[in-house]
Amino acid sequence: MRLPHHLLRHSSGVFHFRLVVPADLRAVVGLRIIKKSLRTRDPAVARVWAYVLGARYAQVFAAARGQGTPPMDKARKDRPRPLVLPTGPGNEVLDYACQVGNVRIEANGPEDHARAMEAMREMAALMAQQPPALVPPPVVLPVGPAAPAHRLMRPIGKAAEQWLRSIRADTLTKTLTIKAAAVEGFAKHFGTDRMLHEVVREDIHAWVEALRLSGLQTPTLVNKCSYLRGFFDWAAQAGYYPKFPKDENPAMGHVVFRKREKVKRRAHGFKAFTLGQVQKLYAPEALAQLSEGARWGALVGLYAGARVSEVGQLALTDFTTVDEVPCLTITDDGEGQSIKNEASRRTIPIHPDLLALGLTERVEALRAEGETRLFPKVKVGAVNGAGNWLSKSFTRHIEAVGIEQPAKGKYGFHSLRKTAIQTMKAAKVPLEWRCAYVGHELDEEHVEAYSGDYGPKEMLDAVQGGLGWALDLSGIRKALWSGGVRRRVRGK
Template identity: 35%
Template sequence: MRLPNYLVLSPTGVYHFRWKVPKRFQGPLGLKVVKRSLGTRDARVAHLQALVLASRYAVALQGGDMAKSVDELLRSAQKGQVDFEVVAGPHGYTVKTDGSAQDNAAALETVRLLNAQGVASVGGAPLSASTRIALEMAVEKWSKTLTSGARKTPGQKLEAVKAFVAWKNSTRKRSPARVAMGDLSKTDCAEWVISLKQTPAARTGKPLTDSYIETKTRWLSLFFDWAMAAGYYPKGDNIARGHIKVSKKAKRLQSKKTGWQPFEVAQLKMIFAFPALKAMRRQSSRWVAMIALYTGARSNEIAQLELADFKIVDGVKCIHITTEGADKSLKTEASERTIPIHPDLLALGLWKLVERLQDDGESKLFPNLTFDAKNGPANGPQKAFSHLLSDTLKIAARGDGRIGLHSFRKTVIQRMQDGLVGKEFRVAYVGHEGGRDLDDDHSAVYGKKVSPTVLAAQCFPALDWANLGVVKVAALTPLFAPA
């Protein structure tokens, strides 16, 4: 936030009052500039003290009365010895006074300056000592509360807030003093958003999208919600909210432009050709890709599967996608589901793999994966698959879109849409919440859980990849056989 000309921030973080004496008074006073420490690192307190001093000097000069020395006026302002009260309201500042004519004039001048400067309202109450906590320290405390939610979400929240801290520090002059929570204002958040709009994305080099920036500000607003509840920031409006808003329509259009793209059948034939699959050396990477092709499940939903998640329901062999077990998380509550296993996956040996691992005393379907990886256990398979696409097969996304393991999810949804599979069945099969990514409308889908038998009958015909020449089961089986 840009400081007014009468307020100076020293290298130690302490604010000083600076007043340039008008030329006609420089001789009588023997001073050209008055500069005194306000003895505070609190921007709001310093601002008000400086305005009191500035207004009193202005009134004193107008009346020709400079009886009080600079130091006397300073002590008066710092001790709060003023005969008027400034009240912050939603539409600016007002004044209550019972003082002398001179103090009345000074009070009115203070309010005029406050409203002209647009000083942030803080509710009239002085900031508590807890608001002097350093921003970095508050972030560190907040980070210890981020223990719930999906695997990546806590890290994404912390990354966004740390980005704000780094930006704020970069805008300050060199100073050993750290930014205090109480010094932050809505203007800081607004300027951070402006800087994000001018920052190129690492992947494309193009400006960051509004949807991305909105997500960052949402994480920052959660931090300030916590800070206000914890007493580290004055309660009131969240200063991180309201700076950017993206409509649902704009989000959908942006998602279509820069989001995950489905694979074409010709591309799928290249991916699931024997030489291409063999190029992914680990069976776990091959299995994750193959299961994704038939289920549309997210890569981490597949990679975190436990042997206990494979069940027989009403005579149908199924996969139960759930948070039950160790090292698991799901994107939403609607992600939990039980789906039938496609006959092609059984023919490739998926159920036999489960039985073999059970005999070996394992609990995970892919025990060789790293379950504490930042991007989840699918991190390894994701990298292997991306390497296959870019380096081996030279398959690239169109325009600004993306392709990878998540493209199988889009592919499965599109195939079922083209196959006229009902929305209720699609939602039950892929685990979307409210059909959000399935159709253009955002109407919720409610009803009883669909049985595996019904799901198989409704969804499998649209996912007959063998009949389309994508998966040649007999030829690929050796790639999934025990080593």
């Protein structure tokens, strides 16, 4: 007796029912594969429920094709009628083969027949206790012309092209290239002419595993999956892919950083500068070797703890006064501006040291010259971002002052962000204020601690004491303002 049962066993031991939707019904059903947890680790119970679900979905598929449904038992509308088996002249059961939904039962002789009857009795007993969670819901078929089905019928290659066109205007050229490589790479792996709505999690997982075997590391795989998540979010909104809950995007959960990888990543990431290194980098004679724009960029990065792209894209309109406190805003509202995430959008007080060095004076001088950006020579929409020039300049500056790269990790402009955060931490600046100041995400339980009525004055009181490096401010100011007005305004 052969009993196909469509069973998969999860690593947890729980059995799942898995059924491939017929090709001619996938556009209507909106799925290529149906998968449901059977909520049991007992193989006998799981086998029987696989029979039940197979029969029920067979009824749904038959109705979808307009072929009607199999005969039903009058006592229970959701129970198929028991099999009527062939018998001989003496009422003995003959050899037979029959189909119950997607389950084929074959019996050759009395012994096979006895096992078949035992299986049917198990099915009947379990169906009488039918848990609602295991009953497949009826499929709601489209009414009228099959417009929704046609809308879903979109080749993934064409959908990828459309998505890239839709984000081109708001995406940096380099970022667009990276996103295109990820989504088009998956489309090629899956088959550019296959329908987008046929993609299931198993297809994406197979692609991820293929990339891993090709030698790509976990951080790269995480980035590629994040871009693919954005593509599927767009596809669901556009009607090219079935709707899914926010936390069930098919591209989610395929790659995670293991604890060992996280430790290794931290060890090889950017390192914070020591106090002695900061004083060496910001000595007046050392700063004088940088371009005028790079000097200001390096100082803003140190005191604001900002990312290099956030510094390089600053517009003059980002400098305001709130509650009589001079502030700067990190935002994506202006042309060529972008932020890493929503937590990065912030308005922070300008540190008193930056005011003493003349940052607001520079802003006013630029406005008087008719400029609109803090660094006028930076090209809007640069391929590598608005901060690429500053990152390269500061890396050369580190080498020029004689600071050697560490044995593990590296020094760069991002080290200034780590330096600011760790210095505030050492000064016991509360976590919620540190996160608010540098634009880090924070758990919801802490949000109330720095939201509500708190503003720039409170933030300044909280963080300014944790951002001190005993620099020669008067000497630095002379280095910043040496030369004529036009030089300091026109400098990058």
